[in-house]
Structures are given as C-alpha cells and as structure tokens.
Amino acid sequence: MTSRRDFLQKITLSTGLASLAPTLLSATPATNSAQQPARKLRVAIMGLGSYGTRVAKAMKDCQSAELVGIVTGSPEKIPVWKKEYNIPDKNVYNYETVGQMKNNPDIDVVYVITPNSLHAKHVMQVAAAGKHVICEKPMADTAANARKMIAACEKAGVKLLIGYRLHFEPYTRKVIEMIQAGEMGKLNYIDNYQGFKIGDPTQWRLKKSLAGGGALMDVGIYCLNAARYLSNEEPIWVTAQETKTDPVKFAEVDETIQFQLGFPSGLVASCATSYNIRFERLYAQGDKGFAELSPAYGYGPIKGRTHKGPLDEPVVTHQTAQMDGMADIILNNKTIDPPVDGQEGLKDMIVLDAIYESIRKGSAKMKL
Structure with a gap:
C-alpha cells in the first residue's frame, strides 16, 4: 500500500x-x-x-x-x-x-x-x-x-x-507536505494541544450517555489525528493522565487529559486537551527543522510558521472546502491523503479507547 x-x-x-x-x-x-x-x-x-x-x-x-x-x-x-x-x-x-x-x-x-x-x-x-x-x-x-x-x-x-x-485545510496540508517531503528531516517530537472553556453545564457534551466522553472525544481527537498523520505512522503505545478541577460540572466526562503516544520510529507525541483551558497549538520538530500552527485546530484563520519562515497559505472556510472535497470523493471516486474514510475514523477510536483504559488503570502504558 x-x-x-x-x-x-x-x-x-x-x-x-x-x-x-x-x-x-x-x-x-x-x-x-x-x-x-x-x-x-x-x-x-x-x-x-x-x-x-x-x-x-x-x-x-x-x-x-x-x-x-x-x-x-x-x-x-x-x-x-x-x-x-x-x-x-x-x-x-x-x-x-x-x-x-x-x-x-x-x-x-x-x-x-x-x-x-x-x-x-x-x-x-x-x-x-x-x-x-x-x-x-x-x-x-x-x-x-x-x-x-x-x-x-x-x-x-x-x-x-x-x-x-482539517484534511482539506491549506495550512495543515502544507505542513504535511513539508514533513513528508523530508524538509524537516526525521521527525522526533510532536507537541500539540487543543482546549476551551465549555459553557452551559446542562449541554449534551457533558452527558456521558450522549457524548461518550468529554474534552478528549470532542477536541482532543484533533491532536490524536494530527499526531498520526504528521508522523505517517500508527502509535504502538499510549499512556494518559486525567485532571479534574470541577468534579461537579465534569462528573460524567473528562475535563482535562494529557496523553503521550509512542511510534515505531521512536517518535513521541505529547498531547493535551481540556474543557477548562483555552489553548491550541501544533508543533512538530525534526532534526532539520520544525513546523508550528497556532491557532491550529479551530475554524480559522489558522496561522503557522516553519524554520523557513511564516506560512502564507489560502484562507478558506473549512466546511466549504471539506464538502467540496468530499463531493469529489463520493461522485468521482477521488482519494485524499491523509484519508477521511471509516478506517481512518476507526484508527482514532482504537487509540481513544486505549487512552481511557490507561486512565482507568492509573496511567498504565497501553500497547496498541
């Protein structure tokens, strides 16, 4: 393949x-x-x-x-x-x-x-x-x-x-292209995080029966997915820790989670997500250079820089670009890399399950 x-x-x-x-x-x-x-x-x-x-x-x-x-x-x-x-x-x-x-x-x-x-x-x-x-x-x-x-x-x-x-977003795609073209050399570290202060305590996102989980399910998945497509590898282990400062508001779901992913090449991704901290950044370091997007995961505009200087890519409405791109996939059998198919979604879910399992087992290192 x-x-x-x-x-x-x-x-x-x-x-x-x-x-x-x-x-x-x-x-x-x-x-x-x-x-x-x-x-x-x-x-x-x-x-x-x-x-x-x-x-x-x-x-x-x-x-x-x-x-x-x-x-x-x-x-x-x-x-x-x-x-x-x-x-x-x-x-x-x-x-x-x-x-x-x-x-x-x-x-x-x-x-x-x-x-x-x-x-x-x-x-x-x-x-x-x-x-x-x-x-x-x-x-x-x-x-x-x-x-x-x-x-x-x-x-x-x-x-x-x-x-x-984000698989259709120009700044994200530019960073992927630079890494995969070898412009940053061997990737050896990824640091990314996404979070915000969630409002209404009665909303469905704070109910486990509807949301499945909290910040990790909602926005932490961006960090996980990015670590996978930037590394061009699948993680082989994960460990995670949860912090909860408001046990009433976040009684059913996670508030803040830090997790680490290990990849076959030795690359480690350090990630964090929260419903009580406003932060957003993607950073990838290689032995020849780096790339940073900040903001990285929100609806835009995304901004970025690399060891070569500031990035200047087209600013698009993410959902417009996504739906036009998905129309091409469905109507014309086109493909995109990183993919947006069900298998890609499943790979993220397998890791999400392992993150929650690691937390349940006291930050145990879970093999994948």
Whole structure:
C-alpha cells in the first residue's frame, strides 16, 4: 500500500492547493472550477444544532455540493430551514422516518451531526436506506461501534466518510507536505494541544450517555489525528493522565487529559486537551527543522510558521472546502491523503479507547 510519504513526495503544495487537482481532490472552492463533477453532491444534514448550521451556511459557497434535505427531531426548526435553504417538503425527515429516504433519488448522502453516542445508530440507519454517509468526528463513542458502522456501510454498498475538515485545510496540508517531503528531516517530537472553556453545564457534551466522553472525544481527537498523520505512522503505545478541577460540572466526562503516544520510529507525541483551558497549538520538530500552527485546530484563520519562515497559505472556510472535497470523493471516486474514510475514523477510536483504559488503570502504558 502506498504510504503517505510516497504519495506526497509526488505532489507539491507550494503554490497552494490548485496544483493538486490532477492527483488529489481540490481543497478550496476556487480550485474546483476546472474539474466540477457532472452534477453536485446532494446532501441532507441530520442534526440541526450549531455545527449543523455552520455546515449548512458554508455549503452555500460550495461548487460541488449542495444542501437539499434535513433530518431533525425539532419540528420548530423545519420552516426556518426550508425557507433559508430552499428545501422541499419531500426532503424533510425525522429520526423515525429516515428509512423512507431509500425511495428518494434526490438525496445522495446524509451528513450525521448528532451527539457522539448516537452516531452508530444513525449511520446504520442511513446506510440501510442506501445513502452514502458523512459522520462528524469522533466517528463513534467506542471502537466497537465504529466497526459496526463500517460493516453496515460495506453491507449496504455505500461510502462512509468522517468529518475531518482539517484534511482539506491549506495550512495543515502544507505542513504535511513539508514533513513528508523530508524538509524537516526525521521527525522526533510532536507537541500539540487543543482546549476551551465549555459553557452551559446542562449541554449534551457533558452527558456521558450522549457524548461518550468529554474534552478528549470532542477536541482532543484533533491532536490524536494530527499526531498520526504528521508522523505517517500508527502509535504502538499510549499512556494518559486525567485532571479534574470541577468534579461537579465534569462528573460524567473528562475535563482535562494529557496523553503521550509512542511510534515505531521512536517518535513521541505529547498531547493535551481540556474543557477548562483555552489553548491550541501544533508543533512538530525534526532534526532539520520544525513546523508550528497556532491557532491550529479551530475554524480559522489558522496561522503557522516553519524554520523557513511564516506560512502564507489560502484562507478558506473549512466546511466549504471539506464538502467540496468530499463531493469529489463520493461522485468521482477521488482519494485524499491523509484519508477521511471509516478506517481512518476507526484508527482514532482504537487509540481513544486505549487512552481511557490507561486512565482507568492509573496511567498504565497501553500497547496498541
């Protein structure tokens, strides 16, 4: 199988992402104009919360994807979304009627943006209806559920993609390209962290039955995923520690977690995530240079520098770039590296499970 290093040594991102069009799916709206699909990807969003709204607004600028349907359990939202996005009655569903979508040829894919612990149920519902699925990260609440999701989509013959928006983001892609091209030499250390102060103590993200976990599931997964795609390796061990300063607010989920990942080459990634600390940075050090993104994981604008100086990449709306890129994957069978498929999501879930297990066992070093 072609490694990320082999793949990325054949391409260049030095002039932005436009140069990738022949070999890799485009990652900005501007780069899609030359190779638009014969038709747009027709998307229904399942879960009309804050992030579903963000995706919907971003899709207004997509060249290769369009919002055509909704799935919601909140009837009061239906007239608002119908008016805002010109959605016909026949493309409106609730969580009990998803199966009826199999009779609707005007929807290609459903983007599942519901609480983490509902992802498996909803993805399997959509797959059974014969529609492709995009599932927001984290893919699931456990690796076991992630495997069920993959199996369901394979059985139904539909594609399963995970909402890794940063895989389409120009600053992120530039750092990946530089590392894989050997510009930083042998990578020997990664330090990255992402966190914020979470608000409303009654929200679903603080309920284990819906969220599956806390900061680690929500934003720590960015750090884990980045360590994997920057290293171009899979971790072989993990150890983790949890800190909880507010046992009432974070009674059900993790507040702050530090975790370390060890890779076959000897590289170590030191990562942290929190629902009570506002911080955000990615740093990769090699024996010939370094790269830093700060901010690194939020909705932008992302900023960065390397040993060669400041980075100056195109600034894009992440979800617009993501949906245009995913349209190319679904409609044109294109690929992207690092990937955004179900297997990529499962690899993260396996490590997340091990991080929680390490904490349960008193920071034990868990082999993967």
